[in-house]
Amino acid sequence: MAATEFQLIDHFFAGIGDSSSVLLGIGDDAAALELPAGHVLLVSTDTVSEGVHFPRGTHAVDVAYRAVIAAASDLAAMSAEPLGMLLALTLARTDSEWLAGFATGLREAAAITQLPLVGGDTTQGALTVSITVLGSAPRATYLTRQSAQPGDRLCVSGTLGDAAAGLSIRLGETVADDQSALFLTDRFTRPSARLALGQLLRGHATSAIDISDGLLADAGHLARCSGVALEVDSAALPLSEAMQTIADEAQQLNWALGGGDDYELLFTLPADATLPSGCTEIGRVRSGSGVFCDVMPEQTGYEHFVR
Amino acid sequence: MAATEFQLIDHFFAGIGDSSSVLLGIGDDAAALELPAGHVLLVSTDTVSEGVHFPRGTHAVDVAYRAVIAAASDLAAMSAEPLGMLLALTLARTDSEWLAGFATGLREAAAITQLPLVGGDTTQGALTVSITVLGSAPRATYLTRQSAQPGDRLCVSGTLGDAAAGLSIRLGETVADDQSALFLTDRFTRPSARLALGQLLRGHATSAIDISDGLLADAGHLARCSGVALEVDSAALPLSEAMQTIADEAQQLNWALGGGDDYELLFTLPADATLPSGCTEIGRVRSGSGVFCDVMPEQTGYEHFVR
Numbered sequence: 001m002a003a004t005e006f007q008l009i010d011h012f013f014a015g016i017g018d019s020s021s022v023l024l025g026i027g028d029d030a031a032a033l034e035l036p037a038g039h040v041l042l043v044s045t046d047t048v049s050e051g052v053h054f055p056r057g058t059h060a061v062d063v064a065y066r067a068v069i070a071a072a073s074d075l076a077a078m079s080a081e082p083l084g085m086l087l088a089l090t091l092a093r094t095d096s097e098w099l100a101g102f103a104t105g106l107r108e109a110a111a112i113t114q115l116p117l118v119g120g121d122t123t124q125g126a127l128t129v130s131i132t133v134l135g136s137a138p139r140a141t142y143l144t145r146q147s148a149q150p151g152d153r154l155c156v157s158g159t160l161g162d163a164a165a166g167l168s169i170r171l172g173e174t175v176a177d178d179q180s181a182l183f184l185t186d187r188f189t190r191p192s193a194r195l196a197l198g199q200l201l202r203g204h205a206t207s208a209i210d211i212s213d214g215l216l217a218d219a220g221h222l223a224r225c226s227g228v229a230l231e232v233d234s235a236a237l238p239l240s241e242a243m244q245t246i247a248d249e250a251q252q253l254n255w256a257l258g259g260g261d262d263y264e265l266l267f268t269l270p271a272d273a274t275l276p277s278g279c280t281e282i283g284r285v286r287s288g289s290g291v292f293c294d295v296m297p298e299q300t301g302y303e304h305f306v307r
Numbered sequence: 308m309a310a311t312e313f314q315l316i317d318h319f320f321a322g323i324g325d326s327s328s329v330l331l332g333i334g335d336d337a338a339a340l341e342l343p344a345g346h347v348l349l350v351s352t353d354t355v356s357e358g359v360h361f362p363r364g365t366h367a368v369d370v371a372y373r374a375v376i377a378a379a380s381d382l383a384a385m386s387a388e389p390l391g392m393l394l395a396l397t398l399a400r401t402d403s404e405w406l407a408g409f410a411t412g413l414r415e416a417a418a419i420t421q422l423p424l425v426g427g428d429t430t431q432g433a434l435t436v437s438i439t440v441l442g443s444a445p446r447a448t449y450l451t452r453q454s455a456q457p458g459d460r461l462c463v464s465g466t467l468g469d470a471a472a473g474l475s476i477r478l479g480e481t482v483a484d485d486q487s488a489l490f491l492t493d494r495f496t497r498p499s500a501r502l503a504l505g506q507l508l509r510g511h512a513t514s515a516i517d518i519s520d521g522l523l524a525d526a527g528h529l530a531r532c533s534g535v536a537l538e539v540d541s542a543a544l545p546l547s548e549a550m551q552t553i554a555d556e557a558q559q560l561n562w563a564l565g566g567g568d569d570y571e572l573l574f575t576l577p578a579d580a581t582l583p584s585g586c587t588e589i590g591r592v593r594s595g596s597g598v599f600c601d602v603m604p605e606q607t608g609y610e611h612f613v614r
Contacts, residue, residue, distance in 0.1 A: 028385070029385050034347050049431065049432055123356045144335050
């Protein structure tokens with residue numbers, strides 16, 4: 001890519017998001033950010049690529065938006081307060097219209113997550129978006145996957161499987177009425193990172209993980225990291241009205257247990273802790289290992305898009 | 308990529324580097340790192356891709372090593388102490404031998420820069436390596452590109468143009484005796500990030516930038532960010548014996564002024580400050596704007612490899 005094309009990109013990506021934590025943003029060798037006193041840095045990188053994590057031809061606004069949320073969701077699971085993000089963008093050619101759309105998606109996601117863009121780099125190749133997110137939380141109380149205790153309740157935020165249903169509608173595999181289609185495809189293209197919930201759970205939950213690979217797959221990660229077994233009651237799974245409208249029960253459970261990209265939080269609470277509003281108890285923590293559910297979906301290890 | 312292939316990658320990239328700052332490494336939703344009290348976070352992302360930043364067929368060890376150093380060099384320019392790094396790797400297929408080489412390069416560079424690998428993500432596509440580096444420095448004294456003052460001396464570390472000469476030898480464009488070829492290609496494949504020098508300059512230098520795009524191009528960035536003019540004396544440029552042995556004077560200046568990837572530091576010192584050992588005064592800061600040099604090379608805005 002020629003220098004002038006890089007300048008074009010700089011133009012689109014200037015001034016995305018803002019925060020008093022950012023002492024020095026894009027334009028120097030590195031960005032400088034200030035953490036609240038007593039906080040540790042929480043940092044994660046998440047990469048999405050066309051044809052793997054999202055269908056070819058996905059609108060640039062949606063590509064950027066979902067990439068930011070997918071990364072921010074990892075911060076939510078750690079109970080982090082947002083600091084900023086960096087972008088490594090690989091794209092085949094510089095197309096002003098596409099870049100403008102991508103910048104719009106970044107800007108919207110930066111505003112809603114409070115993650116200003118503090119650095120980035122662009123290179124030529126097949127469309128790939130890597131977002132590194134930075135957050136902070138008090139040293140003593142940030143959440144991890146490691147401390148679920150036998151006897152804890154297993155809980156989840158929001159409703160499950162909506163993003164997988166939305167993707168299926170978008171790919172023309174599932175037929176839906178207009179209202180359900182709108183709700184579910186929006187859950188795929190405009191997911192939320194549960195940052196406020198993560199912060200609320202700090203000091204209360206014993207462990208947390210975000211659901212990006214699918215409930216059972218991510219429950220498996222949580223169980224392994226905590227050295228416990230998890231039991232999931234399929235009848236307790238929170239399902240949206242829209243998803244229940246468009247699919248039979250087997251398909252609903254398949255999406256809710258195996259579908260990824262919901263970006264809800266799966267977490268464990270001591271028996272006596274209050275369940276936050278908008279969350280559902282779906283099972284419990286036992287001693288042992290593995291994840292047990294009264295039904296098993298066709299597709300467990302969600303491999304994102306890949307088709 | 309199938310889950311088993313990701314596990315293969317996890318296997319290669321586990322336990323690269325170590326530091327007491329890392330409270331939680333790879334394996335949770337995010338890594339947790341502790342900054343020294345009173346320090347701010349310094350963070351930068353750098354992407355390199357095959358055929359653009361390095362020739363196709365470059366050994367995996369060298370690809371990884373150079374990618375880390377290129378990113379770490381940005382930390383050096385900010386006078387940062389190293390905290391950790393994250394990797395976003397795109398690769399066409401999982402080849403055990405290639406991955407083992409890549410992990411070796413990462414491990415060597417992690418050890419020399421003291422940047423443990425604390426996170427990462429892998430996706431399928433043309434070979435692209437994005438490294439995000441994290442460092443810290445005291446809030447009041449970290450270096451930027453912004454504060455060069457008229458009257459300051461313009462200085463540089465090491466010798467200039469060696470990496471460009473090494474690349475030219477490697478591409479078969481330049482003939483060199485064995486000893487010079489070894490020294491210069493090593494300067495291309497095994498550059499250094501001047502982290503210790505950056506920390507030494509803290510509180511002394513008025514500004515700093517790393518030389519990744521070429522001396523004149525990076526001097527241009529420094530001049531613009533500080534709102535000053537920079538004068539470069541071509542006769543003062545530090546040139547290695549090896550580079551002087553293999554090229555005529557015009558080619559030497561072309562490489563020293565226009566060649567990138569040296570990862571030396573360009574910095575400004577007040578007139579009364581002591582020049583650190585291994586550094587050379589190559590010009591001065593004036594009021595005004597732009598970069599002035601008594602000779603101009605054929606190639607100024609170094610576009611990395613691109614051929």
